[in-house]
Amino acid sequence: MNNLTQFFWFCSGANFSILKRTPTESNKYVGIGATVFFTGVLAALAAGYALFTVFQSLIPSIGFGLLWGLMIFNLDRFIVSSMRKKENAWAEWKLAIPRLVLAVLLALVISKPLELKMFEREINRKLDEKRTEFIAESKANLARGFPEIQALEAKIDTLKSEVSDAENFRDQVQQGYDAERFGEKTSGTSGIVGLGTNAKKKEEQLDAAQLALEQLRIRNQIRIDTIETQIREFMALRQAEFEKQQPGIEGFDGLAARMDALSILTTESSAMAMANVFIMLLFIAIETAPIFVKLISPRGPYDELLELHEDRVKLFKGEKWTIAKGESEARVGYFQETLFYATDLKKEKTNRKNRAETDRELANWD
Structure with a gap:
């Protein structure tokens, strides 16, 4: 326990020899030192998470996170240890104002990465939405960049339409032939049942229409197969271009992207905005607590x-x-x-x- 107390004394920047002569002041400087220490720990965690989103590697993130935490710890220790209790309260506040400003800035820097971690699920959902938008936009741009595909697809539709028209004509001839055989009286039939002269003519017309339909089907199918081969080639080129853009879309997960997603979420949701403000105020309170303890504590x-x-x-x-x-x-x-x-x-x-x-x-x- 004695070692822990001395460690927190060190964190508060107090003089050991003087504190040992004033045991009643020990708890106050233990509290100040603990606040400074845990602020440095939170800064290290925040920086480690922020750098992990950048490097996507554990070892550099831990190393730079510890370095950042030690730097914040040293700054907080310097801020607290450089303050002196004076007889004049206004003189103390004049000395404390620049330190408070620096502490607030440090709190804002520390709190932002931890906010990103706390709202990670919501941010991931927003990032997935943005990726989906990017994919749709990329596909639309690539579709506009390959107009040959639309032109070839239009040719296929035209060829299929020709076959459909030939089928409709064949069906009409079939209906006329059936009506002539069964004696249905129409403007184009004789109304006599059986295979008479008119029925044979219509049968010849039906055979000719069927033959033309089959030839058209074969001819157009060959054209369609050729066009589909060309379409597949263009689509392969388009897919290759899309795959080039895919890593950039999938890698849309950096620190700036997450901060932008958090900004959008706080704009869309008042609850998120309020929680964001409260977290920021909490870290400001933690960071400025040692300074206020020194200011409000009696000499x-x-x-x-x-x-x-x-x-x-x-x-x-x-x-x-x-x-x-x-x-x-x-x-x-x-x-x-x-x-x-x-x-x-x-x-x-x-x-x-x-x-x-x-x-x-x-x-x-x-």
Whole structure:
């Protein structure tokens, strides 16, 4: 338990030696450190899932996810540890505002991948709908890109229509022949039962129509088979083009696609939009909790000792600066005095030399 406590102290960025002297502050910094730690864990999970949707590989996702989690953990630890409790509340808030802004931004970044995971089923359904739309659109575009298929299919319909017209003609001749045999009185029959002259003529017409129908069927079937072969060739080309586009459609499962699907879902469903907002607010609350704990908590003995330690460092720095400044001034003064003395001595020597030369010159004149 002691090791766990010290670990959470480390996560909170607190000073161990001061905390050991203030046991009443231990629980507060354990709570702050635990919040920072679990925020880093959530960030690692979120980044791992987001990167898995990009790389589709477990090992890189785990590696980059841990790296991202450690980076978020370090930022949160820095944000919390750099805050100081002051006597003036407004001064604390001025220092906390940029940290709160950074914490909110981190919360938004962390929450988005976890939102994608929470709404994974709904997002998958929306992605399936989008893939279906892409497939239909792709097929429609390919159909427009191969007008030869429609033209060949129209030729087949024309050939089949010719055979159908020949069959109808044959059926009409058959009906007239039957009416002549059975003595049905019509505008085209004699009304006499039996195989008379008119019946034989109609039979010849029927045989000719049947023969023409069979020849037409054979001829058109050969044409239809040839055209269908051409259609299959064009359809094979069209299928090849579709298969080239298929991986892109099937691979429509990236991070941007999922975020777009989530955006569409929140637009279509108010419940989804509300859940999305609540999840985002939850992560903002988690991320900003350590900062607010420090802001709303009263100034404790830990803060007093920490400020005392920092003030001692400032005083020690001031003392060292004063001593260093005095020593420097003393050295400068000594240097200046020594320099001035040497200058005066040199001047005196020069003056003596000049006076001696002047006396020699005067003596020579005399």
